[in-house]
Amino acid sequence: MKENKRFDSTIEKLARTTANYTGRRSFIGKVGMLLAGSALLPLLPVDRRARLGLGEAQAASVNSMTRERGWVPQDKDPQSCDYWRHCSIDGQICDCNGGSLTSCPPGSSLSPSSWVASCFNPGDGQTYLIAYRDCCGKQTATRCGCFNTHGELPVYRPEFNNDIVWCFGAENDDMTYHCTISPVVGKAS
Amino acid sequence: MITLNNQSTNAKRGLTASLAGKLAIAALLVAAQPAFAEDQKAVPKQLAGVGSLKIDNLSVAKAPPVDAKRFYVIDPGHFNMTSQTYVMGANDNKLQLYGLIDGGKLPHVMSSAKFVGMANTTYDRIAHGKRDDYVRLHDPQTLEAVADIDIPEIRFLTGLMERTTSLSVDDKHMLIQQFSPTSGVGLVDLEAKKYVKTIPVPDCYHIFPAAKQNFFMHCRDGSLLQVSYDNQGNAKQKNTKVFHAENEYLHNNPYYSNSSGRLVWPTYEGKIFQAKLTDSGAEFLKPIEIFSDKEKKDKWGPGGWQPIAYHKERNEIYLLADQRAKWTHKLPSRFVVVADGTTGKRLRRIDLKHAIDSIAVTQDKNPTLIAASIEHKIIYTFDALGGKQLASMDEMGKAPQIIVTMDK
Numbered sequence: 287m288k289e290n291k292r293f294d295s296t297i298e299k300l301a302r303t304t305a306n307y308t309g310r311r312s313f314i315g316k317v318g319m320l321l322a323g324s325a326l327l328p329l330l331p332v333d334r335r336a337r338l339g340l341g342e343a344q345a346a347s348v349n350s351m352t353r354e355r356g357w358v359p360q361d362k363d364p365q366s367c368d369y370w371r372h373c374s375i376d377g378q379i380c381d382c383n384g385g386s387l388t389s390c391p392p393g394s395s396l397s398p399s400s401w402v403a404s405c406f407n408p409g410d411g412q413t414y415l416i417a418y419r420d421c422c423g424k425q426t427a428t429r430c431g432c433f434n435t436h437g438e439l440p441v442y443r444p445e446f447n448n449d450i451v452w453c454f455g456a457e458n459d460d461m462t463y464h465c466t467i468s469p470v471v472g473k474a475s
Numbered sequence: 476m477i478t479l480n481n482q483s484t485n486a487k488r489g490l491t492a493s494l495a496g497k498l499a500i501a502a503l504l505v506a507a508q509p510a511f512a513e514d515q516k517a518v519p520k521q522l523a524g525v526g527s528l529k530i531d532n533l534s535v536a537k538a539p540p541v542d543a544k545r546f547y548v549i550d551p552g553h554f555n556m557t558s559q560t561y562v563m564g565a566n567d568n569k570l571q572l573y574g575l576i577d578g579g580k581l582p583h584v585m586s587s588a589k590f591v592g593m594a595n596t597t598y599d600r601i602a603h604g605k606r607d608d609y610v611r612l613h614d615p616q617t618l619e620a621v622a623d624i625d626i627p628e629i630r631f632l633t634g635l636m637e638r639t640t641s642l643s644v645d646d647k648h649m650l651i652q653q654f655s656p657t658s659g660v661g662l663v664d665l666e667a668k669k670y671v672k673t674i675p676v677p678d679c680y681h682i683f684p685a686a687k688q689n690f691f692m693h694c695r696d697g698s699l700l701q702v703s704y705d706n707q708g709n710a711k712q713k714n715t716k717v718f719h720a721e722n723e724y725l726h727n728n729p730y731y732s733n734s735s736g737r738l739v740w741p742t743y744e745g746k747i748f749q750a751k752l753t754d755s756g757a758e759f760l761k762p763i764e765i766f767s768d769k770e771k772k773d774k775w776g777p778g779g780w781q782p783i784a785y786h787k788e789r790n791e792i793y794l795l796a797d798q799r800a801k802w803t804h805k806l807p808s809r810f811v812v813v814a815d816g817t818t819g820k821r822l823r824r825i826d827l828k829h830a831i832d833s834i835a836v837t838q839d840k841n842p843t844l845i846a847a848s849i850e851h852k853i854i855y856t857f858d859a860l861g862g863k864q865l866a867s868m869d870e871m872g873k874a875p876q877i878i879v880t881m882d883k
Contacts, residue, residue, distance in 0.1 A: 356800025
């Protein structure tokens with residue numbers, strides 16, 4: 287029995303250590319590498335569908351996220367907070383501030399790090415993986431501020447958290463938030 | 476010649492006018508002389524009163540001493556480069572604004588009877604350039620900086636989370652979470668006014684201090700990490716049991732008391748996990764389901780930026796809540812449900828009548844519930860027991876987001 291306890295203790299310690307030291311860092315590292323090589327982007331090692339039931343991902347409308355209605359995406363206006371790619375944006379849409387859905391405004395720095403979300407596109411009925419990237423090195427942009435939290439997880443699950451200033455690795459270490467772009471990096475299925 | 480003659484005539488007229496003017500000034504000065512001579516020590520007599528008022532004495536105001544009704548509201552201005560902290564009081568069922576303290580990007584503000592602690596980040600070229608992180612302690616009455624401590628550029632910059640930086644329970648140290656490039660906790664010696672070192676930690680978040688130079692963090696696997704440290708930053712670490720499931724997502728802003736070690740932490744769905752943290756370890760309390768099955772069916776759930784408060788002496792949990800769709804856990808709510816901290820029994824429900832993002836409760840015998848609306852930039856106070864709205868104050872910056880009350 288004594289040996290079994292020691293064995294259990296060792297395994298437990300090993301499991302905890304592995305869980306604590308390999309989670310976020312390796313994930314962020316992998317995300318960074320994958321984003322650098324666009325061909326590999328759809329292979330991000332995240333189980334994206336686990337958190338979103340198919341049923342809740344099917345709704346399609348043109349209204350913004352509210353407490354009563356929740357997230358109801360549309361696929362017509364990318365400068366509106368309820369555009370489907372913005373399902374987990376907490377910040378300003380770059381498309382309204384001199385950038386686009388996939389490019390930062392002039393003079394800002396594109397961060398290589400990102401957080402991810404699974405967003406349902408009502409246009410084709412598919413769910414896609416969005417790897418949000420912050421544009422950095424300038425004051426917070428002023429237009430199209432959105433606060434969407436569909437599928438957003440707490441800070442201890444940082445890869446799904448939109449409260450963090452995701453400017454790690456931006457040029458000149460510009461850890462200041464300007465706005466966010468919403469590139470598709472793969473299908474979430 | 477005609478012109479010259481005219482000029483000559485004009486010159487004579489000018490000399491005459493000039494002479495008359497000088498005589499008039501001299502006469503006025505002579506007439507005024509007795510008035511000045513009468514009292515040359517202070518203010519001229521004819522200026523000593525304006526109607527029935529006396530001359531104003533000018534000064535710089537001082538806030539009253541810290542009491543249980545003191546609180547701070549932090550306005551980061553939506554990730555702005557500068558921020559403001561409102562120093563406030565809730566005495567006499569009213570709201571007092573004592574003054575403001577400037578801050579940098581996404582500051583942390585910590586209350587103590589002795590000082591107001593702030594951790595800041597600025598850049599030397601507005602929003603880029605060289606980053607500078609530092610800690611400042613402000614006198615709680617004059618609000619002037621009494622200490623300015625440079626630290627490495629380690630601060631974890633997020634939408635404001637009260638507990639990613641913390642004072643130790645004896646106010647001797649400040650503990651600052653680092654996220655990148657590796658996880659760590661920066662140790663700052665406030666008495667020696669110096670940064671000590673950054674203690675490496677695993678993938679864990681938030682800082683909950685306990686006595687005898689201990690603190691706890693919440694780890695990704697659902698356990699707490701207990702860290703004991705000495706004055707040089709040498710640390711020992713051990714994990715508690717896993718106390719919540721992976722799919723029980725905990726809000727970013729729990730309630731924690733440095734003085735009692737009480738941790739109260741709601742999930743997105745309204746389950747309340749609690750623990751008492753001491754240097755001996757963590758004692759986990761029985762989780763509370765704050766909503767009945769019927770309420771859950773009616774879509775009741777917690778929501779807001781700072782959605783929970785706790786009154787220590789009354790052992791009451793205050794949870795910001797509303798009927799809501801799934802994944803709206805950070806959108807504002809219109810109600811506060813109050814429950815017993817041990818049994819979870821519902822004690823009352825307060826109808827705030829406003830969409831509120833953040834709440835806190837003062838720790839005195841007649842507690843005040845403080846509520847902040849980010850969208851409307853208004854601070855409200857309520858009688859925490861009766862639920863009646865007591866006061867409100869508008870024009871509270873750009874986005875008043877976090878409320879810090881006095882713990883002891």
